[in-house]
Amino acid sequence: MLCVGGRIASVGTTKDAMKDVWIKKNKKHVSEIDCAGRVVVPGFVDSHTHPAFMNPRLVDFEKRIAGATYEEIAEAGGGIRSSISGVRTASKNALTEMIYASLRQMGRHGTTTVEAKSGYGLSFESEIKSLDAIRAAAHRWPGSVAPTFLGAHVVPVEYRGRSNQYVDLICNEMIPAVAKNNLAKFVDVFCDRGAFSPEDTERIFAAAIKNNLAVRAHLGQLTETRLAPLLRFRPSSLDHMDHVNDADLRPLAESDTVATFVPGANYFLATERYPNARHLIESGVAVALATDFNPGSSPMLSMPMAMSLACTHMKMTPAEAIVASTINGAWALQVADRKGSIEPGKDADLAVFDAADYREIPYWFGVNRCSFTIMNGELSNPAPDEQWH
Ligand code: NIG
Ligand code: FE
Numbered sequence: 001m002l003c004v005g006g007r008i009a010s011v012g013t014t015k016d017a018m019k020d021v022w023i024k025k026n027k028k029h030v031s032e033i034d035c036a037g038r039v040v041v042p043g044f045v046d047s048h049t050h051p052a053f054m055n056p057r058l059v060d061f062e063k064r065i066a067g068a069t070y071e072e073i074a075e076a077g078g079g080i081r082s083s084i085s086g087v088r089t090a091s092k093n094a095l096t097e098m099i100y101a102s103l104r105q106m107g108r109h110g111t112t113t114v115e116a117k118s119g120y121g122l123s124f125e126s127e128i129k130s131l132d133a134i135r136a137a138a139h140r141w142p143g144s145v146a147p148t149f150l151g152a153h154v155v156p157v158e159y160r161g162r163s164n165q166y167v168d169l170i171c172n173e174m175i176p177a178v179a180k181n182n183l184a185k186f187v188d189v190f191c192d193r194g195a196f197s198p199e200d201t202e203r204i205f206a207a208a209i210k211n212n213l214a215v216r217a218h219l220g221q222l223t224e225t226r227l228a229p230l231l232r233f234r235p236s237s238l239d240h241m242d243h244v245n246d247a248d249l250r251p252l253a254e255s256d257t258v259a260t261f262v263p264g265a266n267y268f269l270a271t272e273r274y275p276n277a278r279h280l281i282e283s284g285v286a287v288a289l290a291t292d293f294n295p296g297s298s299p300m301l302s303m304p305m306a307m308s309l310a311c312t313h314m315k316m317t318p319a320e321a322i323v324a325s326t327i328n329g330a331w332a333l334q335v336a337d338r339k340g341s342i343e344p345g346k347d348a349d350l351a352v353f354d355a356a357d358y359r360e361i362p363y364w365f366g367v368n369r370c371s372f373t374i375m376n377g378e379l380s381n382p383a384p385d386e387q388w389h
Helices: 014-019 021-029 058-065 070-075 079-089 092-108 124-140 163-180 198-210 246-254 263-268 277-282 303-314 318-325 327-332
Strands: 002-004 007-010 039-042 044-046 111-117 144-152 186-191 214-219 237-240 258-261 287-289 350-353 370-375 378-380
Touching: 014 021, 039 044, 044 318, 044 327, 058 070, 058 079, 070 079, 079 124, 092 111, 092 124, 092 370, 111 124, 111 327, 111 350, 111 370, 124 144, 124 163, 144 163, 144 198, 163 198, 186 198, 198 214, 246 277, 258 327, 263 303, 277 287, 277 303, 287 303, 287 318, 287 327, 303 318, 318 327
Parallel strands: 044 111, 111 144, 144 186, 186 214, 214 237, 237 258, 258 287
Antiparallel strands: 002 007, 039 350, 350 370, 370 378
16 A cells, blocks of 8 residues: 555555656665565545543443432433533633543544534533544544534523523524534534423524534433434434334435444443344445443443444454444544545555454454554554564
């Protein structure tokens, strides 16, 4: 694979690459990375993460171990709301450091493109601060970041009983400011019981589109929501999808919308069942996998771990898991023209694994076998040169 200027120039045998006139002339300036005996895949596209938070939620963790559910904890003042004060009181720099540290860890596990949401500030200032911090962290990281505005994560306490006014604030003030300052590519909504209704979601989607932002939603995590009214807005992705109505599968399959599974949340919340990946795939729906990295439902930032969960608990094949973590993640972020596969013309984003077979990527779990990555042509996090086999 020949990479020039951060892009993949050609893919093939070394012999063929050497015939290239450009290479012949520039041989001295080409640095060679020998990946013999390793597996090279497109860098993972983690299309759903919430890295803009300050603290882990350890009390919630213990409460759940003692038997409380995610929703019970949220109703008692834990959950998303308990992450708000940490973000509101943090400086932009402190938040940037946290996000940057997470991006680096993701990179160590083979991720080269990350979607990063705000959503723990939930006031005008703190949401803008979160998106500013995402932008600052992204600037320092050699991979690529797609920022998402998730002001509609939950209704903050000061708007309790008047959630409509919070939706007004999102639509009339936050979204226009986010768009004007070019702070996000997507607008996301947590549409479910205890968060925002389908009607709220439609209002927020309409405001996003009016401001030229693309839309996506957290959907079907706790309860089923019918898809037809939302598909009209052509969301790039609908995420979680634990509960989906069978009648919605055909319109979903016929749409450009990707269904993104986040099995880390199923694992961590110990939900009774995982999303029905086989049924969606067999219905023709394009599916992606993501970590959903966040402090409440999925403190996991490894795509190989997400893939392992998908294979073992959702019966996806290792090949399907790789597709879902690369090119389909790229579709879910509307960057499939540049990311997600090893093809001439695309960005040079690669993950190199200490493995002899691609199936080992989801097979070994609880251990990081990513040797190094190439992000936009730049060699990143080479581990000590040690092989397992
Ligand atoms: O994707 N469901 C909503 N949002 C996150 C959880 C966020 C949190 O608990 O902090 C999710 O699971
Ligand atoms: Fe999420």
